[in-house]
Amino acid sequence: MGDTRDSVSLKRIVFVTVGTTCFDALVKAVDTLEVKQELTRRGYTHLLIQMGRGTYVPTKSLGEDGLMAVDYFTFSSSIADHLRSASLVISHAGSGSIFETLRHGKPLIVVVNEDLMDNHQSELAEELAARKHLYCAHPQSLHQVIAGMDLESLLPYQPGDATPVAKLINRFLGFPDD
């Protein structure tokens, strides 16, 4: 998963997204000194946080303190541009954000929200992590995952295909295959 363009410009952005949810625990986690130190140590220069409906406001920074520059916003109609310019994406476990990031071929850490009542979200993240398409973390373990991750070992995700379902539906209804 190379992104030579970013390394040439020396600006290496970490994009954090919570989608349309409220996930303060993640925003808080990326705003901690240990996570920012770890990201800086790994060569990332900018942290851009899409904070959604959360109420925790991270501290903006221009990066003069030797750590990364930090900026945030609540929503954007399309996160595609942010994904394209990112060198690393840290996302909530929603399937929309996960697959959009994987389609852009960006290294991804998915952080599972433990506060949800019916927590099935970790299933998808853990399965894709087991298949080496991404890293899976919890808000408390994020800095450890960043410290220990090896982005070279991640495998690109082959986009899925709905034609097998369509074929079965057509066959069931008696429509000819074509």
Place this chain on the structure above:
Amino acid sequence: MNKMDDCYFYIMAIIATSVAIFLIRLLHVLYLTGKSRRLKSPQPLSTLIVLGSGGHTAEMMNLLSVLQMDRFTPRFYIAAATDNMSLQKARVFEDSLLHKKVIKGSSAQFMQIYRSREVGQSYVTSVWTTLLATTHALWLMVKIRPQVVLCNGPGTCIPLCVIAFLFKVIGMRWSSIFYVESIARVKRLSLSGLLLYKLCIADQFFVQWPQLQRKYPRAHYVGCLM
């Protein structure tokens, strides 16, 4: 025996017969569920498409984009009343079909439905909201009477599928119900999926991960849609 007893006997007999007929019909429909009805010259089928936020709509759009839309006409899109993105996405999809001349005239309708349960709502209060949602669903289904139901997980699909199944039992409309479990479900089915699977309401039940197929052998494993 006096007249009152006679009358009582006849009423009981009528009730018993009706219940028996209903049960036989129910078993017959259950027997036919999942069995393909091959038609000689298949006609376009009116199709109900249930959408839902949280990834369901995106997965459904992926499926629709590979289905021959002239076979699934007219199309009725239903999304929760609190979900303002899903129907918008369906409209964009339908516009793109018109633009690409895949279909000739617009044959799509977009409808909103009350939700049985919001994410995070307690199971106790969801009894009342489910009742409300069911009534609304019944009203919409009487209007639509679809021949095909496509759904993939949002809670709104439960009342719609149950009603579609009851329409089969009472002979109001025969429909084929297809359920695709969401890609987010790897090890356990969603509540919607579990109900439709256990009650044998879905004619075909698809899962996107092999682990689920091993656990639910009547399901078809179809690989990832995303």
